Amino acid sequence: MTYKNFPMVPRVMFGRGSFNQINDVLAPKRKNINAPFVFLIDDAFKGNPWLTSRIQLAYDDKxxxxxxxxxxxxxxxxxxxxxxxxxxxxxxSGVIGIGGGTTLDMAKAVAVMLTNSGEAKDYQGWDLVKNPAIYHIGIPTISGTGAEVSRTTVLTGPEKKLGINSDYTPFDQVILDSELTKDVPKNQWFYTGMDCYIHCVESLTGTYLNEFSKSYGEKAFELCKQIFLDDTLSKTDAQEKLMMASWHGGMSIAYSQVGVAHALSYGLAFLLGVKHGIGNCIVFNHLEEFYPEGVALFKKMKEKHEIELPEGICANLSEDEFNTMIKVALGLEPLWENALGKNWKTIATPEKLRSLYEKM
Ligand code: NAD
Ligand code: ZN
Structure with a gap:
């Protein structure tokens, strides 16, 4: 057995208002006046001086x-x-991603591709990146995906939705300022938060589980229960806890894997463009047979926060379309093996997947 030797984010700043120190963090990293900082910012913050006015642009920064x-x-x-x-x-000099999983992944991918020739699609997979990336910082403004801590950047290419997984992908610096999440709309808060919850369930019930993953997964699971079920939490506490749950959930899957919900959700994303958070919720809602306790608790949280999920999204799909989704989902072999063990192919048959997709 060979053990994976994973990099971790080497520098983290945590605390409400810590974003105010962004300029101090960047100053020593400027190479020269011709090497700008490039800020990739979630368009939810367009025209929002509360965030952007704190960034001091200099020279050719953009x-x-x-x-x-x-x-x-x-x-x-x-x-x-x-x-x-x-x-x-x-x-x-650096790429700074400020936003949700989409923006954080863009920042990671851009930082990697600025130093590696060819096209991003050539690097979708595991350990295909040859050169270290440009210095890059991740600053989440919505919590749950774990993209701030992970070793991947999930991209949809012409043929597949698959991450650039490499030692050069993780951020060099992360700033965790939960105040940046204060205006996230409720439904989106739930969907992206449930991404974290589902990471925990899939990791903790998977066959790849080990003490490393378990210690992070259990903590994140516990935090999720408080955040989504405990009425006595203040808003600020809930935001801080979700930020740490996202981090721990991400760390938990770093050394294990996700499972059935993610595999099926990738199929929905590839064919129908259903986004990750809501896609995971739509799928997970129908996975009692794989995750009985996790799904029961999920339904309780969903009801408590009065979240309605879309139904019938696969109602009008053609035979070919079903087959595309099933192929994308079944192609994610490590996810199935983690969820169901070495003999997963006897359980996760194309017919089984078809019957699950038909329920959604
Ligand atoms: P997202 O980044 O699309 O953000 C969701 C929505 O919230 C967007 O409309 C965004 O504009 C808005 N938003 C973000 N911050 C806000 C704020 N503070 N106030 C108001 N609105 C705000 O969605 P997500 O769920 O964060 O991320 C999903 C993406 O992350 C997918 O592309 C998925 O593949 C990827 N992902 C990556 C990893 C990884 O390890 N790299 C893990 C899981 C998911
Ligand atoms: Zn996820």
Whole structure:
């Protein structure tokens, strides 16, 4: 057995208002006046001086707002990288991602692709990146995905939705300021928060579980129960706890894997463009047979917060479309093996997946 040797985020700042120190963090990292800082910011903050006015731009530094209606695509990464190269006198000093999972993943991918030739799609997979990335910082403004801590950046390419998993992908610095999450709309708060909850359930019930993953997963699971079921928590406490739950949930899957919900949700995302958080919720709602306790608790949380999930999203799909989704989902072999063990193929048959998708 060979053990994986994972990098972790080397520097973290935590605390409400810590975003105010962004300029101090960046100053020593500026290479010279021709090497700008590029800020990729979630377009939810467009025209929001509360956040942007705290960033001191100098020389050729620039802010680029990232649209979040659709999840990041490899071609979008390539276009951004090209723009940055064309517009900068030198390679940037750093890339700073401020936003949700979409924006954080864009920042990671752009930082990697600025130092590696070719197209982003060529690097979808495991350990294909050859050169260290540009210095990059992640600052989440919504909590749950664990993208701030993970070793991957999930991208949809022409053929697959798959991450660039590499030792160079993780951020060099993360700033966890829960105040930045204060205006997240309730439904989105729930969907992205449930991404974290589902990471925990899939990790803790998986066959890949080990004490490393368990210690992080149990903590995140406990925090999720408080955040989504305890009425006595203050809003501030809940925001801080969700930020740490996201971190621990991400750490938990770093050394194990996700499972059935993520595999099926990737299928929905690939074919129908259903976004990760809501897609996971739609799928998980129908997975009692795989995760009986996890799903029961999920339903309790959903009811408590009066969240309605879309239904019938697969009602009008063609035979070919079902097959595409099933192929994408079944292609994620480690997820199935983690969830169901070595003989997963006897349980997760195309017919089984079809019957699950038909319920959604
Ligand atoms: P998202 O980034 O699309 O954000 C969800 C919505 O919330 C967006 O409309 C965004 O504009 C808005 N938003 C963000 N912060 C806000 C704020 N403070 N106030 C108001 N609105 C705000 O969604 P997400 O759920 O954070 O991330 C999903 C993405 O993350 C997917 O692309 C998924 O593949 C990826 N992901 C990556 C990893 C990883 O390890 N890299 C893990 C899980 C998911
Ligand atoms: Zn997830």
């Amino acid at each position: 802010i680029i707002f990232i649209p979040t209606k659709v999840e990041p695509k490899t071609e979008q990464v390539d276009a951004l990288v090209e723009d940055i190269i064309v517009q900068s006198k030198e390679r940037p």
